[in-house]
Amino acid sequence: MIAIVNYGVGNIRSVVNALNRAGVTEPVLTAEPELLAKADKVVLPGVGDASCAMAALRDCGLAEFIPTLTQPVLGICVGLQLMCRRSEEGDVKCMGxxxxxxxxxxxxxxxxxxxxxxxxxxxxxxxxxxxxxxxxYVYYVHSYYPQLCGDTIAATRHGVAFSGALARGNFYGTQFHPEKSGEVGTLIIKNFLEL
Amino acid sequence: MVAKRIIPCLDVKDGRTVKGINFVSLRDVGDAVELGRRYSDEGADELVYLDISATFEGRRTFCSLVEKIALAINIPFTVGGGISSVDDAARLLDAGADKISVNTAAIKNPQLISDIASKYGSQFVVIAIDARQVDGRWMATTHGGKFPTDKELFSWAHEAQERGAGELLFTSMDHDGTKAGYPLATYRELNRLLSIPVIASGGAGSIQDIADVLGEGCADAALAASIFHLGEIRIPDLKRELKKLNIPVRI
Known part of the structure; x- marks a missing residue:
C-alpha cells in the first residue's frame, strides 16, 4: 500500500496522477499515523509557504511522527523542505x-x-x-532551496549550487517535481516504488 | 542552468482541438490528450491549452478534458480562455492544471491576479498580454486583439508582476501570424524590467526567429501554435538547432 500524506496542503492530485501512471492504482490519502505506519511507501507532497505547511503538519500531529517512519519516504518540493532542519520562509523549524x-x-x-x-x-x-x-533535466518551481550537505544526492545550479535531492536512511526528498518531469520523473517515481 | 522552454499551444473548442493539424500518424487529430502526449513525446517542455468555447456547456467539457490531460501528461500544462473569477481558476486547479493564464478578465479587473495568486501561489498565474503599437507605444488589447485598452504594456506587465503573476506571456498583435519574427527589443525590455519569466508568442516563421527571441530577445520560453501543428517546424529539429546555437534546451 502506497500512502500520500494528506495534511491539507497542496495539490495532491498531480501526485496521485503520477502514481497512477506508474501503476499504483489506488494510493491511500491519509493523515492517520496508524495507516501511514502500515504503508509500504509514504509520499509527502507540499506546495506554497513552508511555515504554513509546517503548521499544517503539526496540526495533524505528524511533525514528530514522520521522522519515526522506517519504510521509504519521499518528500516532494515543500514536502522535502519540511524534512530539513529549518526554512527561511517564515523562519520555521522543520523536522530535521x-x-x-x-x-x-x-x-x-x-x-x-x-x-x-x-x-x-x-x-x-x-x-x-x-x-x-x-x-x-527535471522540472522545478521554487524560490527557496535546500543547501548542499552530506545528504545531497543530486545537485542543481541556479545562481548557486543547491540540493536538487536529498537522502538519509529511508528518507528521500526532491526539490524538483518528479510528477511533472516527463519520462525522467516517471523513472524516478518507479525507482522510489522499488526501493 | 535553466533550459529555455518550447511550448506548443493547442486551441480547444467543445473539448476537441481545432486548427489544421499535420500529424499523419495521429488516429484522431481532434483528441487533445493524444495530441498533447505526442508533443510531450517529441520534447515539448510544457503545453498550453486554450479554451475557445463560447458556451457554458463547452466550458464544462473543457474542465473534464483538463482532468484527462492531467492524468495522461507528465509535463506541466497551462490552461487559459475565459477565466474571469477565482472560482473559474479553482475549478481548473482541482481538475489538475498546473497554471492558468488570464488576459481580458485581468485587464477589466486587475485584482483578479492578486486574488488568484494569494490563494494558489504565483507559480499558478500566468498573465497573458496581447498588445499592439499605437503612436509608438505598446498598448494592451482585449478579446484577442479586437479591442484597444488604455493599459500600456510595460506598466501593465509590471503591475501584474507586483500583483503576483508568476510569468508573462506577451504576444505582439502586430507580429502575430506574420511569420516575420518577434519584436526583439520589446522582449529585451520586458526581460530587463521584470523578474518573472517571459514567454514569447506570435510571429515565428523560422527556427532562427525562435533562436533570436530566446537569445537576443532574452525570452525564457517560446510558445507557438500553427508552425508546430502544421509541421512546418518539428520540435526535435528545433531543439537540435537551438542547441547548436548554444541556447540551453532540454534534449
Missing part, C-alpha cells in the same frame, strides 16, 4: 531529518526568481536515480 537548511535565492543580475522550468541534475547518488544519466 536532513542535515541542511532551506534558504531563499538571492536576487542577482539575470537570475529569475522563482526558479521555474527545466534544469539539470548531477552528482547523482542512490537507487532513486537508477538508470538516469548525469545532467538529466
Amino acid at each position: 531529518i536532513f542535515d541542511t537548511d532551506v534558504v531563499r535565492f538571492q536576487p542577482a543580475e539575470g537570475l529569475k526568481i522563482p526558479h521555474m522550468g527545466w534544469n539539470s541534475i548531477s552528482d547523482l547518488k542512490t537507487g532513486l536515480f537508477k538508470g538516469l544519466k548525469e545532467g538529466s
